[in-house]
Amino acid sequence: MVEGNTFECVLRAWDAHERELLAFLILRAPDRHAAEDLLQEVFLKAMRQGKGFCLLGNQKAWLFEVARNALIDAARLAKPHAELSGELTETLAAPPASERGPVDELDVCVERNLPALDAEDRHIIEVCDLQGQTVRAYAEANQLTLAAAKSRLLRARKRLRHSLVVNCQVRFDDTGQVCCHTPRPPA
Structure with missing residues (x-):
């Protein structure tokens, strides 16, 4: 943490x-x-x-x-980029599960913990972090100042992070990067 x-x-x-x-x-x-x-x-x-x-x-x-x-x-x-052929695209599509890093493997924990957040936190994380909407666009769509939207997103991320630490036993290395986690089974 x-x-x-x-x-x-x-x-x-x-x-x-x-x-x-x-x-x-x-x-x-x-x-x-x-x-x-x-x-x-x-x-x-x-x-x-x-x-x-x-x-x-x-x-x-x-x-x-x-x-x-x-x-x-x-x-x-x-x-602009040229499109890859179908066969090559399938080969490059996703790395094997064994090559996924610790952060990438948190997706299951995020999916399980996101619904536990309050609606406001869940909404801003889903819209900005998962769907890729800019914080500015979120602020405009929700009649917030940019500063308020940034603050709301930061607080929501903190609460999600805390939930992941508690529920998935996320641990960090000396540089603050996710090193490992042990997901608890859903209750």
Whole structure:
């Protein structure tokens, strides 16, 4: 579980550099909405680093490097791609279960714990995290400010995370990454 100090460490760095990161992304992204979406990705990556982020010597440099990489990835995805043949697509479709990482194997636990959240938490996680809607679009659709929507999503993710730790015995390594879990059978 991410300790309070780790969470606060990431938030302090985020508060100190969020505006600069957004300005950096706005200058390079196709539009402001794309820049804001990329900014959210950078924030999520910082949160996933957990203790590892707090131990970095230059958190600002790390954030800007992740932002630059996010821009590059977005540009690559925007390029047109040729369709793969059916046989090759089937071969590449999904890795064998034995090659799935610990985080990927949490899907069953998430499916079991998501319905246990209150309706508001469940809705924002389903819409933003599972269906891929931007936080900005969620905020507009639900008559919320962007800040309120971001805060709501962050709190919902925290509650889901706590539920996964308790119900699936999720454990984290020294860098804050999911290392393993032991799902409890459904009650």
